[in-house]
Amino acid sequence: MTLSPSETARYRRHLTLPELGPAGQERLKCARVLVVGSGGLGSPASLYLAAAGIGTLGIVDGDRVEPSNLHRQVLFETVDIGRLKAEAARERLLAINPEITVVAHAFTLRASNARELIERYDIVLDGTDRLSTRYLVNDACVLLRKPLITAAIHRFEGQAMSYVPGRGPCYRCLFPQAVEAVGESCADAGVLGVLPGVLGLIQATEAIKLATGIGEPLIGRLLTYDALSLRFAELPVSRRRECPVCAEHPRITALEDTAEACAADAPLSVRRLSATALRRLLVEARRSGPGLVLIDVREPWEFDAGHLEGARNIPLGELRGRLDDLAGEGPPIFVCRSGRRSLTACAIALQAGMAAPAHLEGGLLEWVAAIDPRLRLVAG
Ligand SMILES: [Zn+2]
Structure with missing residues (x-):
């Protein structure tokens, strides 16, 4: 898949990077990345992935834009309030880069549709704030052998990790099952508006690296970020031999929906x-x-x-x-x-x-x- 003259002009600053070059940019053009949730994490991630020239960008989100989204979900404008997020996102991303394909999946990811959707993509970026969806996405990616870049945010803190099949631990290796009803809810807990920007762009960086094969992905390392002290830290994590989903003899072999729980409540509490x-x-x-x-x-x-x-x-x-x-x-x-x-x-x-x-x-x-x-x- 070669680059057109207009693409060559658009991606010039990528093309001059020896690590990336035309071959890397062509890999980005071939890449199919699914962004689950176009909220605080998915917004910055998809804006930059679109600008960077990811050839096919899927946005799955069944929600509509609400006023309280706007302090961090930078994909959306005030006039978008009430619109379906996936539709508004598609329009904005294509305005930034009409050279790419953006697919709006305006529904909530569930066990019944996850496999069919994720199968169509090469890399999945999890930007959901629902814990049940996070586990569902993890299990689907493990079962379908798709790389997954996960991140979570809570108040002033965030964390990120990449999963690549056969190369490192999955999210369940770290947190085998959902922890429910601990502490305050997502909405009550609040979040610093710029926080998901940092984490979402780490996810986008990982997606570009995985798509092009450059650098060292965030595999087996849980990256944590504390905005108040402005500190990053890394926790080494390894595969859990008895992981419910990625172990040799897993307990989970099919997708299922679990009860709704707030993503921010689990590891970050x-x-x-x-x-x-x-x-x-x-x-x-x-x-x-x-x-x-x-x-x-x-x-x-x-x-x-x-x-x-x-x-x-x-x-x-x-x-x-x-x-x-x-x-x-x-x-x-x-x-x-x-x-x-x-x-x-x-x-x-x-x-x-x-x-x-x-x-x-x-x-x-x-x-x-x-x-x-x-x-x-x-x-x-
Ligand atoms: Zn695992």
Whole structure:
């Protein structure tokens, strides 16, 4: 698929990038990207993907534009209020770039239509704010072996990760099942308008990289972003051997709709503590009143080699069965070596209905680097 003279003129700044060049731009032209949800994440992502020359861009969204969308959903104008988002998006994207094809799918993605729709695309970008849709998209992409770029936002925080079949963990490897009714709802929680812009453009960047094969995708790394401290962090994540959908013998082999739940409530209701923040809490707790519920979820032999003062050892594998031990105490703070197991521990605690679990971001490795180099860690 060669480029026309007008395309050559339009994409000149891409064509001069040696990593991309005409061959890369032609790959973008051949690419078929589905954007699920044209809200806060889907808006910036699809604007830039259209401008960048993704040949076929699908927008699936059954909602209509509401006034409260406009502070972050930059695809839409005030005059669009009341219009179907997919239709308004298509018009705007084609105005930016008439060289591409934009397909408006003005319906809600469900188990009954997901397979048929996703099959028609090469890459899926998940910009939904519904947790049920996020799991549905993940399962569909795993079953259909399609790359998926997922992101989530909540108040001032966001996270993103790419899934590529056979190359890394899927969303369920990280959070095996939906956590329902934790904390406030999406609408109540609020969101900083510029936040989804940052995450949506990270998703668009990933889509371009996956479509062209350049760079190193965000596979096996959960990227987190905190707008208030303006910090990015990365949590290494690996495939879960017993993942319900991407394991060798998965429990989920067909798509199904799950109950509606708010996407923002799940992983992001986990409190992430820096090593400095945890030390401050420990000092305060020592000075006054009841101690912290500090749970070290590493294996006993790792714990015995060295651990934080006051920490209790409950290996991750035993956590689900021993959560009752923690009932009636304050919100737990989980720690492990790298921050990966402790994040999973938070997910387990949330699933069990515990409010506001926290974990030490970067794990004890971060503690050793930032606070106390004398703490002895053995390989996990
Ligand atoms: Zn998985």
